[in-house]
Amino acid sequence: MxxxxxxxxxxxxxxxxxxxxxxxxxxxxxPAPKLVFISMSQHIGKPSSVVVNVGDRVKKGQLIGEEVGFISASVYASVSGTVKEIKSIKTPLNTATYVVIENDGLEEEExxxxxxxxxxxxxxxxxxxxxxxxxxxxxxxxxxxxxxxxxxxxxxxxxxxxxxxxxxxxxxxxxxxxxxxxxxxxxxxxxxxxxxxxxxxxxxxxxxxxxxxxxxxxxxxxxxxxxxxxxxxxxxxxxxxxxxxxxxxxxxxxxxxxxxxxxxxxxxxxxxxxxxxxxxxxxxxxxxxxxxxxxxxxxxxxxxxxxxxxxxxxxxxxxxxxxxxxxxxxxxxxxxxxxxxxxxxxxxxxxCLEEPSPCINCGRCAKACPMHLMPMYIDLFTKTGNYERANSYGAMNCFECGTCSYVCPAKRDLVGSIQYCKRKLRETRS
Ligand code: SF4
Ligand code: SF4
CATH class of the missing domain: 3.40.50.11540 (NADH-ubiquinone oxidoreductase 51kDa subunit)
Incomplete structure (x- = not known):
């Protein structure tokens, strides 16, 4: 050491x-819950492919979703029990296929x-x-x-x-x-x-x-x-x-x-x-x-x-x-x-419950950005729909840490604006 x-x-x-x-x-x-809802999309890359059927008995640690392609990851049962449903569920974060397992409490492992x-x-x-x-x-x-x-x-x-x-x-x-x-x-x-x-x-x-x-x-x-x-x-x-x-x-x-x-x-x-x-x-x-x-x-x-x-x-x-x-x-x-x-x-x-107000050009967002970007200009050009110009100030190099929004005295949602700009740039490039 x-x-x-x-x-x-x-x-x-x-x-x-x-x-x-x-x-x-x-x-x-x-303690493990009565029902677990296990997503097949809990990683970057392709969703896992379900390898169990409704009614199957599974053990804790058993494969239930297999990786698909190079960028993917397998998913395992977190309880022992019976597969009750396999269905698509929409949550506030995403929509994905879920395997629902009813826990039998036996904690049998595989x-x-x-x-x-x-x-x-x-x-x-x-x-x-x-x-x-x-x-x-x-x-x-x-x-x-x-x-x-x-x-x-x-x-x-x-x-x-x-x-x-x-x-x-x-x-x-x-x-x-x-x-x-x-x-x-x-x-x-x-x-x-x-x-x-x-x-x-x-x-x-x-x-x-x-x-x-x-x-x-x-x-x-x-x-x-x-x-x-x-x-x-x-x-x-x-x-x-x-x-x-x-x-x-x-x-x-x-x-x-x-x-x-x-x-x-x-x-x-x-x-x-x-x-x-x-x-x-x-x-x-x-x-x-x-x-x-x-x-x-x-x-x-x-x-x-x-x-x-x-x-x-x-x-x-x-x-x-x-x-x-x-x-x-x-x-x-x-x-x-x-x-x-x-x-x-x-x-x-x-x-923070304050409403955002216009940028006062204080430069604090740029001084704090760990990637040395110009968040106020990315925000400005995103708001006018000029995404390429916004990118000339580094939009695609932003890793969305939120520092700029945090320091902004005008409480502007800079990171939200940058995320939107990146989405638009990806759409136009795909
Ligand atoms: S969210 Fe992006 S622009 Fe804002 S401080 Fe972080 S890296 Fe910089
Ligand atoms: S910190 Fe806020 S007010 Fe200051 S320059 Fe950046 S966006 Fe404008």
Whole structure:
């Protein structure tokens, strides 16, 4: 183990982290619900293809959705029981095919066969077959990221967790540091790289301490700044390497993986357990008992909220994910999926209720943008329908971190405008 000095990236913003609601709360295992609704579209790429039928009996860990094509990921039953329905469901986030399983409570398991843990190809195959995806929220299939031709000399584990409120990765590092590091080492073995680095924001001293006690990993304490956990910013902070626009981290010899992706890879390789559950944070002043919970894939959001004591009377906003990059939910209809790092319930003291006003050209959005873009001009030209001109100010290089909207004194929805511009540009180019 070694620790380097506090590192960071250029620009960004200091956001109140509000992690105190859950950062000392140990991970609780939420009991499996009576019914799980498991989506076949919980990753970037093609939806999985259902391989069970209504009426089938399934075991926990059994394949129910098979990957289709190069960019896809398999999906597994999170409970044992009977397949009740296979149907399309529309939620506030998307419309997808779901496999609905009635839980029989028997917890019968059907895990994957053991592999040779020293075999590089066997590790790669296991990560693919286990349905591993980026658990930080991106949902990109992990094996696709690992299928690089570039020489990788840094396996970088993202322990920044810079989104306010979220503490699930923090608790994983405190409570299961060996699994996180061992998972990273397996990923490194598959990529022929034994240089394991983990970046952790300084507001998690107990996580820095826990990971530092394990051999074979370099811990980089990071300044608390948003968006410290975005890939390019994290790579710069930890290695001082710059990934050019349009290029992948592998072009700089780096592959980045989330803390829980590393941990779940460890479980897939050591325990033959496919990905069917994850730890998420349920937080905000609008929920009775904020917690970090281990949740089965497909658990209804409504059940999760009830398990955390239910909504308070003054709850005004529900968000899937963190407040900066998460998605606002108009209702709690939805089901836990691989990429769910958080479910937030905010009261009126935690949200901005001001209406947007005209831009005053203060330049704060440009000064804060970690990608050095000009959000006010992207917004201006998007509003006039001149999307190519908007792109000349970097629209397509925006990774939608929300920093510009956060700092704007006129409360303009800059990131919403940029997302719209990107959609329009993609439409005209396809
Ligand atoms: S323009 Fe995009 S990358 Fe820059 S601060 Fe705004 S959302 Fe973040
Ligand atoms: S921060 Fe807001 S008001 Fe200031 S330049 Fe940017 S868009 Fe305009």
């Amino acid at each position: 070694s620790i380097t000095k506090r590192a960071t990236f250029l620009r960004g913003v200091h956001v109140p982290d509000n992690k105190y609601l859950t950062n000392t709360k140990p991970i609780e295992v939420m 895990f994957l066969p053991p592999i040779d843990k020293n075999d590089r190809q066997a590790i790669l195959d296991r990560i693919r077959i286990a349905g591993m995806v980026g658990l930080g929220g991106a949902g990109f299939p992990t094996y696709v990221k690992m299928a690089t031709e570039e020489k990788i000399d840094v396996i970088l584990i993202n322990g920044a967790e810079c989104e306010p409120y979220l503490t699930c990765d923090h608790r994983m590092m405190v409570e299961r540091p060996e699994g996180v590091v061992l998972g990273a080492k397996y990923i490194g073995k598959a990529l022929n790289c034994d240089n394991i680095v983990i970046g952790i924001e300084e507001n998690k001293p107990d996580a820095i301490k826990a990971i530092s006690q394990i051999e074979g990993v370099t811990v980089v304490p990071l300044k608390k700044k948003y968006p410290q956990g975005s890939e390019k910013q994290l790579i710069y902070a930890c290695t001082k390497r710059k990934v050019a626009p349009g290029k992948l981290p592998a072009s700089q010899g780096v592959c980045v993986f989330n803390v829980q992706t590393a941990y779940q890879s460890f479980e897939a390789i050591e325990k033959n357990k496919p990905l069917y559950e994850r730890v998420m944070t349920v937080s905000g002043k609008g929920i009775e008992n904020p917690k970090n919970i281990l949740v089965r894939n497909g658990t209804p959001y409504q059940d999760i909220l009830e398990y955390c004591g239910g909504l308070k009377d003054d709850a005004v906003k529900l968000i899937a994910g963190g407040p900066m990059m998460g998605k606002i939910l108009p209702s709690p209809q939805g089901y836990a999926k691989k990429t769910d790092s958080g479910l937030l319930v905010l009261d009126k003291t935690e949200v």
